[in-house]
Amino acid sequence: MTVTYKTLDDPLGADGTIPRGINDNGQIVGFYIDSSGYVDDGFIYNTRTGKYKTLDDPLGTEGTDAFGINDNGQIVGGYMDGNGQRGFLSHRRQRRQAAGVAAAAQGKGTDKLPRMG
Numbered sequence: 255m256t257v258t259y260k261t262l263d264d265p266l267g268a269d270g271t272i273p274r275g276i277n278d279n280g281q282i283v284g285f286y287i288d289s290s291g292y293v294d295d296g297f298i299y300n301t302r303t304g305k306y307k308t309l310d311d312p313l314g315t316e317g318t319d320a321f322g323i324n325d326n327g328q329i330v331g332g333y334m335d336g337n338g339q340r341g342f343l344s345h346r347r348q349r350r351q352a353a354g355v356a357a358a359a360q361g362k363g364t365d366k367l368p369r370m371g
Contacts, residue, residue: 264297264306271297275322283309283320283329296320296331311342 264271267286274284280301285294294317296309311318314333321331329344 260301262299264299266295266306266308267297273299274320277323277325277327279325279327281323281327283323283331285317285319293317294319294334296329298323298329309344311344313340 262271262273262282262284264286266288268289269287269291271286272284273282276282282299282301283296284299285296287293288295296311296318298307298309298320299305309318309320309329309331311331311333313335315336316334318333319331320329323329327345330341331344332339332341334340
């Protein structure tokens with residue numbers, strides 16, 4: 255059996271890109287370290303299109319990390335705020351809808367994840 259490797263290197267990950275999970279749809283989640291060198295930003299990478307998208311929890315003032323994604327697009331991860339570390343569950347389909355509504359209402363786009371529950 256031949257094994258092949260693909261380097262995952264988010265363009266915004268100045269100090270590293272760390273994948274954490276993959277689903278059967280070819281979506282990979284994880285985090286990258288931005289140019290400040292100390293703030294993590296979550297990402298989702300689509301192996302079919304080769305595109306990265308930043309995932310930031312709206313409450314994650316000090317960083318967001320995506321740990322895993324299931325085949326329904328639900329993402330589990332964590333974020334840091336001024337009070338410590340917290341967990342989150344988000345659903346990509348809801349995020350796209352919420353982002354579209356928010357963008358239309360505010361006249362701009364967003365990379366923030368909606369919170370479930």
